[in-house]
Amino acid sequence: MALSGMLWPRTVDEATALLAEDPDARPLAGGATLVAMMNARVLEPHALVNLGRIDELRGIVREPDGGLRIGAYTRHRETAASALLTGTGAVVRHAAGQIANATVRNMGTIGGSISFADPGLDYPPAIVAADAEVEIASVAGRRRIPAREFFVDWYTTALVPGELVTAVVLPRPESGGAAYVKHARVSGDYATASAAVCVAAGGALRAAIGACGPTPLADAEVDALLSRDRSDAAVTNAAARLVALADPLDDVRGSSEYRRLLIPRLLLRAVRRAEATTAEAHA
């Protein structure tokens, strides 16, 4: 049945029941993406499922296994300031603090951001590097998928109609360091390219490149190589592999060739910055 107007569920179950009832109803969180699309007349929904009164979706909590659950409605400002996001988990905090500007960070949420899946967004490479999972709810129940599988294509996620992102869940942060290095034309713009790196104190490294293909660019061999050897030569070799795997657009933010040139530079900077934060943490 077609729903109409602004709907205010109080629980995730109520929200998913509404989304199941009307596949054209759209979930609304901070509005930073959806309302901009409505203003541009890309979308003109007749029903919005407002997630703003669902307590479960708000805030960052530690799970029993030490993992960190970032509720889908958690605003960027809160994530950027969270004292829980330490060590390897700090990559998500660093990315949150570089999204758009302070005013938009007061509004936008992690669930809304990743559901948009614009390749130039800051969270996608960060949550891939953090080895996070995305929790998804529907009337059929909940499922968790790796962040890498959540991002499917340009502006396309693994969500199917009736589903809702309820949380991004990070594995228990390891002591170590992390960095998110973003190159943008001006402060607050989408990334022309970005690099997210987590290094555990034991040496294990995970990297992901943003805005250089339909989904965050990550590669198990690159991670394995950089976990063993982080010399300049090793980073150069790893970056060459990522450049070969990249599929960047030519657009107003930069040519595909320019983006390929950025990958080694941003990766090196992110690796060194992550190592430096590791050193600080252990000083």
Place this chain on the structure above:
Amino acid sequence: MSAAVTETPIATLTLDVNGEPVSVRAALSTTLLTTLRDELHLTAAKRGCNQGVCGACTVSIDGEPMRACLSLAQGCEGREVRTLEGLGDDPRLVALQRAFAAHAAFQCGFCTPGMLVAARALLERDADPDDAAVRAALSGNLCRCTGYARIVTAVRAAARALKEPA
């Protein structure tokens, strides 16, 4: 220019705007900005990009600067909306207005209301911001006239003025 859209479901709302309950009718796709400007004739907040980029529509919602153009009117029930018109009792705002005038921190003035709302929020949490803090707090507010230097100078001058004994 009116961005009002009438095809989507209309509701009658009670909004808290500048401390007063106001009753308005708004379509589902009507933004708070359109309601403020076109229904309530509160025209300080400006419609620039309507995409959340330029900051000209910045208002305070629940005490924090937010984009009126990215807020739907129907989503604002139960929230405290304060526009520039409703912030005039705050000494920080008065100090900012005087400093903007004294330092010629505007030319066309289109961005000024958004700048003032964002700068007021900055001074509320940081009474003595340095240049970098001012620039960070206002990085979501575009000015196409001034080159920003005078705006930064004015915000810091306002902070100093607020610390002087009255």
